[in-house]
Amino acid sequence: MKKSLIIFYFLLLYSLIQLFSWGSLVIKIDPSRMAMIMGEGSVFLFLLFTGAYFLYRSIKKEDRLHEQQTNFLLSVTHELKSPLAAIKLSLQTIVKRDLDKARQLSLLNNSLKDIERLDDLVENMLLATKIENHSYSFPKEQFDFSELVTKIADRLQIHTCDCEQNIAAKIDPGIKITGDPFALASVITNLLENAVKYSGPCAKVSVELTKQNNHPFLVVADNGPGIPDEEKMLIFDKFYRVGDEKVRKAKGTGLGLFIVKEVLQNHDADISVKDNVPQGTIFEVTFS
Numbered sequence: 263m264k265k266s267l268i269i270f271y272f273l274l275l276y277s278l279i280q281l282f283s284w285g286s287l288v289i290k291i292d293p294s295r296m297a298m299i300m301g302e303g304s305v306f307l308f309l310l311f312t313g314a315y316f317l318y319r320s321i322k323k324e325d326r327l328h329e330q331q332t333n334f335l336l337s338v339t340h341e342l343k344s345p346l347a348a349i350k351l352s353l354q355t356i357v358k359r360d361l362d363k364a365r366q367l368s369l370l371n372n373s374l375k376d377i378e379r380l381d382d383l384v385e386n387m388l389l390a391t392k393i394e395n396h397s398y399s400f401p402k403e404q405f406d407f408s409e410l411v412t413k414i415a416d417r418l419q420i421h422t423c424d425c426e427q428n429i430a431a432k433i434d435p436g437i438k439i440t441g442d443p444f445a446l447a448s449v450i451t452n453l454l455e456n457a458v459k460y461s462g463p464c465a466k467v468s469v470e471l472t473k474q475n476n477h478p479f480l481v482v483a484d485n486g487p488g489i490p491d492e493e494k495m496l497i498f499d500k501f502y503r504v505g506d507e508k509v510r511k512a513k514g515t516g517l518g519l520f521i522v523k524e525v526l527q528n529h530d531a532d533i534s535v536k537d538n539v540p541q542g543t544i545f546e547v548t549f550s
Contacts, residue, residue, distance in 0.1 A: 270321060274314050281306060331501065341383050345376035378417065382451055389448055390500070390517045393524045400442045400528050407439040407446070407478055411471050414450045418458065428464060429454065433471040437478050439549060445525045452518035453482040453545050460486035461542070480547040489543050494535045498523040 285299045352369040355361070361369075392398035415431045439446075450469075457467040461484040470481040489497060496502050501516040526533050526547060536544040 345379050348376045349373045386517050402441050404440045405443050408433050408435050408437045418454050430468045441529050449522050449525050452522050457484035478549040483544040485542040
């Protein structure tokens, strides 16, 4: 991309030099044509700089997209290697050491959680690809949304902290919805995983499902660092991640909230982002 910008600037400079050179030459030969040269030159400059502006924006956009895709590949590689390494270590420990049954079950349960994490990552990538190329049909049916939210909250619950429940769930029973259970499960999973990930170890995360004006209303709140106002709408762009890639510590691919936005739009649902107090972020989803 740097080479493209260098060529772009060179061509722009060359065009300006040629314009002034030929204009000066024509005026020197025939001074009476100065008004015509000035008028046509002004139009040419306007068109040149307008075209240069849009071309520059296009090149910078491609540059950002290339950088995001590179970061995405690096993130996916890390996201795949971490649980695979943990699973490998657990299985090697079971094979090489004489462990009691309780310890073996604990290692196997940890491995199952890592496998679920891998499964979520693969499903996210597949769903994002299908949504983008319009090959996913969103098959809808009526189902118990309360049961789905409860099931996912229980699965993502962290049991390794000696503190209060990490995911505090307040879910009204029997809330039904017509939609795609698989796609909406991805929405809930991504919102909760983000909340847990950015809140830090043992920090409290809350999920609430109620009805407002007879419509399902989902709230996921965390106590993380929060999202700056200027980035609140950008976070739903594909590959976008909050903060600087060089200093960002939280893992992620930048696909989660892109999927959330696309799925909710297909279900005629609205999502809003608010600041939590004293710190953190609140995502509110309203179904119509």
